[in-house]
Amino acid sequence: MSAAAATHAEAGHHDHAHHEPGFIEKYLWSTDHKMIGFQYLFTGMLMALVGGFTVYAFRMQLAFPGVAVPGYGRVTASDYNALITTHGSVMIFWVAMPVLIAALGNYLIPLMIGCDDMVFPRLNRLSYQIFLVSAVILMASFFVQGGAFGGAWTAYPPLSAKAEYSLTGTGSSMWLLAVALEFVAFLLGGINFVTTVMNSRAPGMKMFDVPMVVWMIIIASILFMASVGPLVAGAVMLLFDQNFHTGFFDPAKGGDPVLWQHLFWFFGHPEVYVVLLPAMGIVAEIITVFSRKKLFAYKTVLYTAVGTGVLSFFVWAHHQFVAGIDPRMANVFSVTTLLISIPVAEMVFVYIGTLYGGSIRLTTPMLWALAFIGEFLIGGVTGIFLGAAGADIYFHDTYFVIAHFHYTFFPIAFIAVFAAITYWFPKMFGRMMNETFGKVHFWGTIIPFNFIFIPLFVLGTRGDHRRIYDYRHFPDLMKAGMQDLRILATISLLTLLAFQVVFLVNFFVSLKKGPKASKNPWNANTLEWVAPSPPPHGNFPEGLPNVYRGPYEYGHPDRAEDYWPQNVEGA
Amino acid sequence: MIDHYVPAASTFAPHIDDLIILIGAVVGFWGLLAEVVFIGLILKFKAEPGVKSKYVSGELPKEKRWVSIPHYATLAFDLLILVMALRVWHEVKLEMPKPDETVRVIAQQWAWTFVHPGADGILDTSDDITTIDELHVVNDKTYQFELTSRDVLHSFSVPVFRLKQDAIPGRIIKGWFKPTMTGQFDIQCTEICGIGHGLMPARIVIETADQHANWVKANTALAAVAPAAPAPTPTPTGGMP
Secondary structure: OHHHHHHHHHOOOHHHHHOOOOHHHHHHOOOOHHHHHHHHHHHHHHHHHHHHHHHHHHHHHHHOOOOOEOOOEOOOHHHHHHHHHHHHHHHHHHHHHHHHHHHHHHHHHHHHHOOOOOOOHHHHHHHHHHHHHHHHHHHHHHHOOOOOOOOOOOOOOOOOOOHHHHOOHHHHHHHHHHHHHHHHHHHHHHHHHHHHHHHOOOOOOOHHHOOHHHHHHHHHHHHHHHHHHHHHHHHHHHHHHHHHOOOOOOHHHOOOHHHHHHHHHHHHHHHHHHHHHHHHHHHHHHHHHHHOOOOOOHHHHHHHHHHHHHHHHHOHHHHOOOOOOOOOHHHHHHHHHHHOHHHHHHHHHHHHHHHOOOOEOOOHHHHHHHHHHHHHHHHHHHHHHHHOHHHHHHHOOEHHHHHHHHHHHHHHHHHHHHHHHHHHHHHHHOEOOOHHHHHHHHHHHHHHHHHHHHHHHHHHHOOOEOOOOOHHHOHHHOOOOHHHHHHHHHHHHHHHHHHHHHHHHHHHHHHHHOOEOOOOOOOOOOHHHOOOOOOOOOOOOOOOOOOOOOOOOOOOOOOOOOOOOOOOOOO | OHHHOOOOOEOOHHHHHHHHHHHHHHHHHHHHHHHHHHHHHHHHOEOOOOOOOOOOOOOOHHHHHHHHHHHHHHHHHHHHHHHHHHHHHHHHHHOOOOOOEEEEEEEEOOEEEEEEOOOOOOOOOOOOEEEEOEEEEEOOOOEEEEEEEOOOOEEEEEHHHOEEEEEOEOOOEEEEEOEOOOEEEEEEEOOOOOOOHHHOOEEEEEEOHHHHHHHHHHHHHHHHHOOOOOOOOOOOOOOOO
């Protein structure tokens, strides 16, 4: 309270009642953690449209090569590379990261730990502004000479390092600059999250009373901060190679292109868990509320999350088994990679165990949370094929990898996010979303999702390699049935995209016209449900709550109601 | 199973296929079991009026069993998979049988150059045969390849061999294969290498010894008039020790 309040009073925002803030002050220059959360959420949603449009264009090219794509036109080889690069970069760095960590972290942390704002509200505002600049730079790169960067989201040099190789000199530099700025934004945000949770928890809230989603965002922020340094260093070297012709990654000048891969994946693999853990946290909140169950083995979940985080620093080279690194290194990185399956699997077991003995309500948020578990499980087990070095020789850089990756990342970046949005919508906007529309959107997303990626598993096993814009050049990849599978994946994608309209309609109509939400429509225990819906500036107008117990006391035998909010006194 | 769609044409290809099937069986069984338990619990414990949920902390040893037993099962099966996976890895990437012949594979934006040793079986002699986008090898002969790149990263992938290795400018990476059937198959570049990445298909032609001898004879005449391709200059590093 003290630090937050002091910084806050200084910023002059507590005299809120004296004047009505204008549009810019309210929506773009706010230091309120909830507004900054919304800024990230809406920017992330806008960027998801970019990510969705790019995948639409290149999947159309794969299914119907050479045909003019409605709304885009003909996809050339260089367009294709720019589209896949932008799809990957945008979905990870400008959708998953901002929505899961920045939007939900900003919105939820102060509410769930029972304080009035982040410890550093102005740092928080700066974080979003830098993020916005990074997104603008990325989008602007489409309009420079040569177009957007087309060297894939992993940006391996020498292709990414020299304009004569990539043919997108300006686009490459803008891409790198955007990524580096985006990381600075999240670094600032991460500092804020960790400090706030350390210092501003409500009176009585001990470490093990902190809701799992908050813990997960904190662990993820620490992972991010610890892993991002090498990548930013690498990005600076690559910018120098591009613009000042240094030779960090150029073998002709004594450099080594593989060095980049180490720096990139040293960040890149923990990054998977940076977004996975918050998603796991969201799911923990939702399955406990809608099965009216205490989280099975709270501390085990926490320790496995920490264990996953630590292990994730020792697996990076499994992306490089066939990249020309010393082949003996596979002995180590196969072991660490398969070991990381243990804590992650354990987390999934715990969640499945939580359902036991529950009183399960299949509301829209619960459907999303359950779907996360079911689909992520497939993503997890298919990873074993790739971590096992011998099998990776065949699967590396095929569509099998793409399918595996999307069975983990789609649940993280979309399924968990839809769970979070449908669950916290009443708190965020003070209105309920429509359940029927919610369920139509759910089934309209989940079914096509599987029909996109199951064909891709098959195609990968049959030898389809990645980042090819027209398979007709490869006789072995045009055998009977293969193009049909590509068309099936694309049609499923079109279906999935079409159903997102249902979500957008539900979201924006409910925002204006949905039935008013009460303070605690789901009968949940955590502190955000003590605040009014939506919470005003300062969050808790009736005074900051006291905490008496952990967040998951559902179905307690000593109590008539099946929930026991953290702030309610009682033996 | 895989060779139904993609022929297995090298000595180690069936071993990789077996490994994939083993992993498929293990994770398929446990993954399916987890999904069945998961969906079963959802159906069994759907909310019913008047029935309150159970209060289970999951902290007691008796309850923790439900997580710790699968935990140890995961560990045991991980170890099994690891042993099998690394055995195959060692065979393909770490052991180097004595080669009958050596071929040079040079990748560049966006073509493959293959240097065959010619009639004398030795590289860097005047009878070397250099081809673009077509590699000729003899069935049942052990080959060493020397892989390099002239510009960016590429990857030498022969799906029927289940073989893949990135090419790095400035380095020569060595590897091996031994074909087990004749035929013509795709060679793919599997590392993005610029706008022509999709236009880098090549073919591998696996021939009988007689067919190959004829091919060598027909091409040696050409090689005599055209100068042999210069050997790549960089010092050999990386790859097999």
